[in-house]
Amino acid sequence: MSPVVSLKSHDAIGIVTIDSPPVNALSAAVRGGILECVHQAIADPSIQAIVLTCAGRTFIAGADITEFGKPPKKPTLDEVLTAIESSPKPVIAAIHGTALGGGLEVTLACHFRVADKSSKLGLPEVKLGLLPGAGGTQRLPRAVGPELAVKMIIGGDPIGANEALQNGLIEEVVEEALSGGEAFARKLLADRRPLRRLRDDDTKLAAARSDRSIFTGAVAAITKKVRGLEAPFVAADAIGYALDLPFEQGLKKERELFLQLMSSDQSKALRYAFFAEREAAKIAGVETGTKPRSVEGVAIIGAGTMGGGIAMSFANAGIPVTLVETGKDQLDRGFGIIRKNYEATAARGGIPADAPAKRMTLITGAVGLENIGQADLIVEAVFETMTIKKEVFGQLDKIAKSGAILATNTSFLDINEIAKETKRPQDVVGMHFFSPANVMKLCEIVRTKSSAPDTLVTAVSLARKIGKVPVIVGVCDGFVGNRMLMARQRQASQLLFDGALPQQVDAALTKFGMPMGPFAMGDLAGLDIGWRSRQDRGIKSEIEDALCEAGRFGQKTGKGFFRYENGSRAPLPDPEVEKLIDQTLKRLGRKRRTISDEEILERTTYAMINEGARILEEGIAARASDIDVVWLYGYGWPVYRGGPMYYADHVGLKTIAARLSDYAREASDPSLEPAPLLKQLADQNAKFT
Template structure:
């Protein structure tokens, strides 16, 4: 069957698209649709139905064509041909109609959809804006505020919501979509229904005053800090109010090209592909069998264990939560109930669905209740000896073939696996807090982990809505190993002359979701303090890198939970304010360690923290702890609040040029000493060769 075909069904012309897997709008598809619309204009058809084969309507543009010379028909040209048809064109939607796919539907005169269909314009997530009329047609149909929310958010809408907004005209509960779309087309013909061209709709300027757009710009400045595309989307939607349709389309096209050519979009498109690559395990046969995971056990009912349990319950997988005693178990189940109640309160879940999910989580204080589960995840205190004891116990009670996973953030998974007689069944599954929300999952492959266990873990991550990244075994794996050096530089900058707010503001202005010291307060300064107590002096490293943090904890300043850490916190709102007492601690510790304080520029703060990440990332890459540079980027964007518009630390370094990064690291080495700033061998080599992290393979 051809990619685009056209046929007559009585007096209805049918344009079918068959471009698997997602019917992307490739050059051939655009050309085929344009030619089919032209053919229908000269035959006996009275209306035209545009439909897709396979599992979905057009799910978007062909992203592989981005950055390449345009080929006709362009998407805007194709849409103008549809819109200009003298016969009504009806889009029949199923699956997902996204991006250029939804813009195609919007250019049609009518839209019908299965109730299960979803529509949206997700371009903002690639640092782009809809470039084929989406910003002009959606506000004309749905209103300005709905358009702002939909297009700057980038999230798809279910068909019933789209219908309420006027974006879809008819919804079918079930049955054959094409047959019902043809019947709908005949109904429109019989009624002599008008050609509803969206361009003919004018927006009343009084419903969208300038203050509305200004307020939205301010909101986006906080929500999407430093991002170009969201602000340009507001400008495009404003043009839909203030300019005629064709002028608005020109504004949209101009700003689309500006976004397309920006480093931000390049970074976000890099992430799009990196996320998909991260799910692929090099050297693992695609036919590797996976184990069925029908029931799960979780050991430890604290905040992390409860959050992990919710992931499986949300996916319909029954969970047994194990705790030491009934009091601890009830506390754990209480945490879960509170989390679900919050979700219900926000309107993201119904009471009935919350109850159904909670019914999938049972509790126990007896290891024998884990005898038949398919997967056990240990989420106890971050202590190697305790974890080894847990796995020794699991070895005696779990059935053969059960996967035994540790949620450790730092500990040696090989040592944990050695505590069992089945190391081939042991793997690390490092969830990020809050585990029921954060999308990243580090899958840690131990030396003896079986291929089938790795394949199962990578597939399971998708089942529970996570983005998996494979890591080898080392202290801290990918993310926390690198974070140690990021935190080191934050602490040293603090001693050398910065205030906490200067460091945090510099990093936030650069694009990080939160500054490093504010993150420490959020997580709890006592966590790192307790972890250091189990380390030798050599393992702790330079005392200057934790002297301030330790002193604050010993003063009872644990962060937000105690009302004070690097900042003072309002007990009601948790709003933070600088605290002169902290600066006194910093100055005392600087004097104690012989550090002379000085003034800092924000650029130095950013470079020291980010290049510390990059330098350690280069070592991780060369050691084979990470499979590819893009995997490191995915870890940092989805697990640590690294700005997506920068593409992750390794992409950011590539975008600057590794020669520049290497020279800056060498400058820091000469200024601060080789102990902290010896350039990674891979960074030095690639800088000399003119290479990139993205192109390098071990």
């Protein structure tokens, strides 16, 4: 018998238990154990029904990710499912925790399913650029109907036990999975209930077969927001085969499409991103097993846009937070914005109707830093000015209790300098949230030269607890994300001096897959912010300065690089901007030339990649994959391209180094000369990732 799957007989019920921590993934050993135990239970005349259950905190949570990309081992999952479905004795899946991917496909091959009330059931393969490859696209529509199957397979999000019950995916919601499954099995036997094999039951397909719009409408609704991804549409084709073909032929077609996606560039990139996110949680130089500090109280200093968003992030996770301001008016204004944001989300159906009131009770307002004395974590989110931040940290050092973590939300500033204002630099760390902080998933955890290991572990742990994706980075101007963004912005601005227009630059990057181009992004942030910063530093940017001098500050004034009509956020090309650019170039004695979309894409993305290489050289990021995670979760880099460093490997480092050298020469721009690490890897035919 398998060491990870066991069979025990309880009167007439055979209990097949999978015990393969941590998540009972469908490894070859688990598959083999299930097959062996099911065959034994079928052959045992004393067993009349079989209950399939799992030990530990969850049912089968999916495939064994360590087997991804490797030759398949026997037995295949299809062999296991065929044995379960063909059993002459009823097989009942007793579900707790999560039944995802291959785990749900196992339950679909069972004749009946019960689940405890906390269970989640789903087929999230589309998020890895795949589709369910073991009958999920053929059995799920037969279990719940094509409409919900489309939502679950193409959307990729799981449903809860109650929704599963309402739609026929499970037969009962039980208090405890194993005892509930066993009780259900005994009831089946007593009632002599016939087996339900989904492969033979087309009842729930009938309506969509007679009215195809039921299916096509569901597909259109779920795919209307899909940008650039292949898998959702291929998955839709697979579900369609459940309507058009007999079960066995549908299975064959599903398998063909699964293998097609498995070998696609998109799926490879999505699977890379999946592993990169998990790798980012590992902190270089910190011993495994380092425990986080206890954090029961959190304080946020500053109730502005960032501070309010950070406070919401903690409240969303059920963590009480004290929001501190210097005056009551500022505090009331911040609370008003938070309440408005919650109510707007509830009105859209993003959170339950009673959630705004509940979450607001978790946020306590206070005036004055003296109110942070008992907090275990303090996040400073005041103005992005070194003088102000140093002053705040000097005060925190006197007020905060011993062992409290002092975090700054700075986007660019030197946190080593900020930490010098305290007598406890080991407790200081950066927690750089991205705006809007209650929505964006990235949190750059910035380690200073003095940050203690348990300070870093605590920051990472808390970031994950509030639903963020933490990435450890080092101290430099802009850290990882903004430093690379500045390299891209420099090239985007330079392209205007060379002859491109804002709409052409933005269109090239949105076509590549970015959610927004650099100039629309500047309009959103406000061009006056950069203008005032440049004035303070005595720096000029002729075209942007001319826009600001003309009162074009971006969306807030209805015009910037683009114009915005009637409060709309849609950027529209403006002939006045083209005229202004022409006048500026004429004044500077420059002539416009024709710029190709290829040049725009290469100069902007390759400059980022080059800066990424420098970041790796300097040790600001521990891994190229960490850089990719920053850009995937903080800046909207298209996930199906894996991240800028992965994309560089895909294009080829020799190609990128050569093109950068060409552009550096043509544009007389030494910043585009390939970084030493990029040159080295290109010469060695090596890769970043």
